[in-house]
Amino acid sequence: MNSPSSPGPYDGTAQEGPPAGCPLSSGAPGGTTRLYGPEASADPYGIYAGLRKRYGAVAPVLLEGDVPAWLVLGYRENRRVLDNPRQFTRDSRIWRDWEEGRIEPTSPLVQMVGWRPDCVSQDGEPHRRLRGAVTDNLQALAGRGIRRHVTHFANKQIDAFAGTGRADLVAQYAEYLPMLVLTRLFGLAEGEGRRLATSCAEVIKGGEDALHHNDVIMRVLAELAERKRDEPGSDFTTGLIEHPAGLDEDEILSHLRLVLITAHTTTSNLLARVLQLLLTHRSHLSGLISGQLNISAVVEEVMWNTPPLAVCPGRFATADLELGGQHIKTGDLLVLGLTAGNLDPEIRPDAGVSVQGNQAHLAFSGGPHECPGQNVGQAIIETAVDVLLHRLPGLRLATPAGELTSTASTWESRLDRIPVEFVPQGAGV
Template sequence: MSTTPTDQPGPAAPPPGCPAHRLYGAEAEADPMGLYEKLRAEYGSVAPVLVQGDLPAWLVLGHRENLDVARTPSRFSRDPRRWRDMQEGNVPPEHPLTPVAAWQPVCNFQDGEEHERLRGAVTESLERFDRRGIRRYVTRFAHQLIDGFAQTGRGDLVCDFAEPLPMLVMTQLVGMPDSYGPRLVEAARDMIKGTETAVASNAYVTEALQLLVDRKRVVPGRDFTSWLLEHSTALTEAEIIEHLRLVLIAAFETTANLIANTLRLVLTDRRFRANLSGGHMTLPDALEQVLWDEPPLTTILGRWATGDTELGGHRIKAGDMLLLGLAAGNVDPDIRPDLSVPVHGNRSHLAFSGGPHECPGQDIGRAIADTGIDALLSRLPDLALAVPEAELSWDSSLMSRHLVALPVVFTPTGPAATATSRVPGRVPAAASVAPAPAPAAPPVAGQEPGARPSRSWWARLLGH
């Protein structure tokens, strides 16, 4: 791995007659991991690719190379204003990548002192949360969601559980009322997919966050929004709203995918289930294994070369865009020659990136997934997949791959022994619904669910 420019010749583009592979379209969406391995075999640890609009980019496939890019902002900036194609007008406002690549006043689009100022406000505000309090929120909402389908004996663990749970928890942490959660789930997923209504969904999220900030200026609480407002860095209103959006959307996408991927493995992988049942792997260990094998984000867009340099034997030119290949880097044969060997407790995966822009909320995401999954499997220990595994399907995009549905069957059961209120129902087409009025006071968590059974969920799950 080289970390300085080299005078040795290297390709700045695919060799003649060998066009770069597209990271979008049927092939990429059907089998992204297969495409990554094809690129690795053809080009090594860094591969020339095309993104939407056939714009050139470099996909970083090697684990070491990913860390090199993530940890050296002096060579690979996070500021998209350096993108040569953006400067040359090849990325118009209506381009599919504009919503995620256009510069915004947020910490993940900054370097140096400005990045430290903005990220400091985010991390210091996140650190003010009581982790036990977060787990109480997760437990409360998890049981409420389970109550919504427990008596039917059937459910879809994606739309009934994995997707709403993170957003319901995050709305509490930022100081929103419960009623925002279901609408924000719909809007967030719509934005990430880049559908025709993504602009309307984005407008809904912006309006909801503006109402939230306006309310918290008048009635502050012990929540992330209030702490950003009072932080010593004196963030502008635009900076506060954009960071709230960043935290909500990032936490939703990554945590929902982590929960869904872990539950799928529990239901379909006998070895994975046996390691849990035999005590060879705790649930936190299981989450780390999933973060290695199926990271919630497959790639991160992007980094931009600050000058001509070299990476993985390829000549990178100033203004070139690079994509961090998180999923590809996690299965790099140089660090994992045998993918069947467990990596329990090993957090050196790339699921949350690395360097100065490593995800600041990763421990909150882990807490939501760990606590939520434990509550689900404790309540419904005989969960079983309702369809053949081969019928499960995924939606793929440039940056993520998530289960469309995870249908299950189980023995019907009554509601949890708790006095909590019912979770608001799902609201379709969230972008078309105006945000509810801001609450008069911060939401108050309900009672914590009753004591868990003495017999662990995995013992009952594997009782057969």
């Protein structure tokens, strides 16, 4: 539920937007490059490279609805923003374009950068209190047989196609497996998994249906929280309800939403990318099967080159300042180019050089808001890959590697499909 002072439903009348490419407010970044739409979806890497060449480490861009923002492209500049919440707050209540009524309450951006009573939207002591509740419960989950749950659902997914000798590892495996695990960890019915996975993906993708799908998620979670008050269990939902931090109803629902959306979308995307790397680089696959290569090293490489969130929303300047040669105004929105920062030629002049053993990537963001669910995501991916490789001997791509395609939104780039072939197997293990 949104605070009355937060991006969400509000009493002011939204103004008609300006012409495309026109700055929305005085002092706002005046770029004309859109991070959404057909061109951005087809070639986000080309967009990042073009912006870096023209502007340097920080570039003015337009988000959905031609809302102005700064895209942080440089690795060091991303680190500065992530590590300095006093200069770059996560609290969108100071977002100038919101305060001055230029953001429609139905804008899909509200689902990604709008204020909510959760730890991501706040800094300082409120952030520490709420993040502590999330972190404590995620750590408890990581120690409660999560790999057993992944193994169960991975085998169940594989059973559905094992006898055919063919599959699409995006649609039939990576796209839904993390959500099925999360339903178990949250105390949800397994049957809710596919609907929630679809809705989470639509919220991240943005567009006109984002608000509807967010409402679907919130209705399911509200019913879950109500049930868990009457029927507590050893699950993430009960843990939030009973945590000593004393979260109120809005805080509980907001954190259930936050963890569900981010954990599923990032883990499903990362799992697909790990499978892509293994199947397009046979040396990686053979090294993993032989035990000469550790799965964590493969995941690490993917997080450097294709992090699950390409662009991380968002931070807001608390004062006029300079960043990457650009003059940032108080209340300006900044979005963090995690992919662009990881590929910054200032720190990686040769992107083809191995980064094995180097964990300084931006894939989990950083600073006080660094992703607290890394261990859970890692456990899901490692177990999912292990089960798949053991169940499907002879696993190989059924199409040339160069024909694998991706579709990007503002925030992420997702593989469309991974068609594979393998020796047909009987169901079950």
